[in-house]
Amino acid sequence: DAKTTQPTSMDCAEGRAANLPCNHSTISGNEYVYWYRQIHSQGPQYIIHGLKNNETNEMASLIITEDRKSSTLILPHATLRDTAVYYCINAGNNRKLIWGLGTSLAVNP
Amino acid sequence: GAGVSQSPRYKVAKRGQDVALRCDPISGHVSLFWYQQALGQGPEFLTYFQNEAQLDKSGLPSDRFFAERPEGSVSTLKIQRTQQEDSAVYLCASSSVLGTEAFFGQGTRLTVV
Numbered sequence: 001d002a003k004t005t006q007p008t009s010m011d012c013a014e015g016r017a018a019n020l021p022c023n024h025s026t027i028s029g030n031e032y033v034y035w036y037r038q039i040h041s042q043g044p045q046y047i048i049h050g051l052k053n054n055e056t057n058e059m060a061s062l063i064i065t066e067d068r069k070s071s072t073l074i075l076p077h078a079t080l081r082d083t084a085v086y087y088c089i090n091a092g093n094n095r096k097l098i099w100g101l102g103t104s105l106a107v108n109p
Numbered sequence: 110g111a112g113v114s115q116s117p118r119y120k121v122a123k124r125g126q127d128v129a130l131r132c133d134p135i136s137g138h139v140s141l142f143w144y145q146q147a148l149g150q151g152p153e154f155l156t157y158f159q160n161e162a163q164l165d166k167s168g169l170p171s172d173r174f175f176a177e178r179p180e181g182s183v184s185t186l187k188i189q190r191t192q193q194e195d196s197a198v199y200l201c202a203s204s205s206v207l208g209t210e211a212f213f214g215q216g217t218r219l220t221v222v
Binding site for chain 1: 113142152153154165167168200202209215
């Protein structure tokens with residue numbers, strides 16, 4: 001079973017920031033927080049990962065709480081192409097990722 | 110190639126037929142993974158290779174499922190005597206080292222009729 005919980009669905013207006021929450025209260029000290037997304041009929045796409053510090057790359061920012069029990073993925077300026085299912089995963093490495101149902105994000109014009 | 114390539118993209122098999130699904134990982138990637146994704150669900154881990162060694166096959170649902178990567182590059186997932194519950198998208202991913210991002214192919218959609 002997945003070790004993370006995410007809202008089933010979210011909406012966001014195009015051009016606004018999308019903030020996707022994830023709870024992972026049982027995360028172990030050596031486990032990373034990975035975020036992937038899956039656009040319809042495509043394979044998953046890596047977005048970002050972090051251990052305990054906040055991370056930023058060209059796609060998104062990852063904010064991890066100090067106790068590491070939750071995190072938020074931020075898409076700063078959502079576009080229609082960001083409509084996808086977003087998965088938050090805890091894992092010590094990428095060897096065996098346990099996926100939940102993710103959050104279905106709809107970006108609306 | 111530029112990314113992970115899987116073939117065929119779509120496969121329809123009659124129940125009881127054997128199928129073979131191919132994965133071409135990104136050149137030089139040591140790690141290769143297979144996942145199964147049922148409709149409306151997240152991917153589920155099947156098996157993992159490091160070079161030609163199959164280090165984890167704990168997710169293979171039955172002995173009808175077999176995966177190989179004989180030369181540490183291309184991998185094949187074989188399903189014998191397919192059943193309707195095998196209908197799913199089969200995803201392959203590769204990565205250069207553990208702990209970094211995994212690159213996924215577009216998957217093979219298997220439909221067993």
